[in-house]
Amino acid sequence: MTAKKRSSRDSEAELELVDSDVxxxxxxxxxxxxxxxxxxxxxxxxxxxxxxxxxxxxxxxxxxxxxxxxxxxxxxxxxxxxxxxxxxxxAGKEELLLALYENATSQFIEAIRHEVAAADGPMERLEAFCRGFLSRAERSEAVGGRVMTIYNLSLEIERPADFAKIWEPHQKLLTQILTSCQRAGLIRTDMSPTQLTTLLNSTLIALAQIGVFHLGVKGAELTEDQLWAWCKQALMPPDGTTKRKSTPAKRATKRTAPSKSTGKPKKLTG
Missing domain, CATH: 1.20.5 (Single alpha-helices involved in coiled-coils or other helix-helix interfaces)
Known part of the structure; x- marks a missing residue:
């Protein structure tokens, strides 16, 4: 029994030493x-x-x-x-180019974000986004824009996961803007904000590529105002244009009404 008590005491002492060391x-x-x-x-x-x-x-x-x-x-x-x-x-030149592209894209998106934040309402923020994208894409030609645009195309095809990750903040910002515009009743609601983001972003990229590579027909250059008007019209509610078209018909009916007092109505055919 004494030996057992001693062994238990020794074990407790060892545990205390271990705890102390820990x-x-x-x-x-x-x-x-x-x-x-x-x-x-x-x-x-x-x-x-x-x-x-x-x-x-x-x-x-x-x-x-x-x-x-x-x-x-x-x-x-x-x-x-x-x-x-x-x-x-x-790891090599390819990783360097990816880092260069990611850095340039990050600065591109951040600059647009600042302009969007300075705008007042939902539609004004959407305009700031589109104009910021188009104007910067055109100016980027002087700072290696052609090379970055070519790399953008190859990256989207060859490394889609990296491409999506780099442009994710851009996509989220545009979706947020379109969501607020939709809630305010300023744009069409027959498509979701995500669907509109896909369509509008693809349009902006295509228009930017036309500007960077000068792909347009000679003598048919497009201004930034015209490009924004095109994008804005594409986002308008489909029923909105129908209402505007029906208005002149009513006015024409009212203007032709007095002709009844002049005699026989005119024939529409010979």
Whole structure:
């Protein structure tokens, strides 16, 4: 019995020592985590600075040549960074171009978001969105817009998941605007906001491509006002146009009424 009591006491003592060691480890872990976090934060900042430098250099090369056929060595020489540093941040040129496209798209969407936020009502926000998209797409030709548009098309076909993820904020913003317009009774309700988003977004992209690549018929250039009017008319309720068309017929009937007092009615055929 005495041996059993001693063994149980020894076990309890060992557990106390283990608990003590665990508490010491927990105390050490807290300051170690802070130390590691500081080091990781510094490393993260350096990584972002270097990757941003690579992206800025890549954009310069695209703007200068109007193409994306530069080599990695050209990028390294221009950025004054090492080849090792490049592969620490990117798996290859394709990943660099994806990051460049994602960065440009993010800035594009954020600029439109600011203009939408400054507009007063639902329809004004929709107009700000459409005009912001069309005007920026046209101006982007001077900053590698042709290359980005070509990459946009290839990305949508070859990597649809990445394409959808990058443009998701854009789609959500447009759906929110169209939902508020629909609730206010300003646009058609025979289609859902999601369906209208798909149609309007496809229209805007097509119109933007016409502007960037100059695909329109010569002498038939379209202004931003005309493009917005086209988009707006497509969103109008179908029954709205019917009511407007029926109004002149009533007026014509009233104007022809006095002719009864002049004598026999005129024949409509010979």
């Amino acid at each position: 508490s010491d480890v927990e105390t050490m872990t807290s300051w170690q985590e802070r130390t590691i976090e500081r080091r990781l934060s510094a490393a993260r900042a350096r990584a972002l600075a270097r990757s941003s430098r690579f992206l800025a250099t890549a954009l310069e090369l695209v703007e200068e040549s109007g193409r994306a056929d530069f080599t990695i060595q050209t990028l390294i020489d221009r950025s004054n960074l090492s080849l090792r540093a490049f592969y620490q941040h990117f």
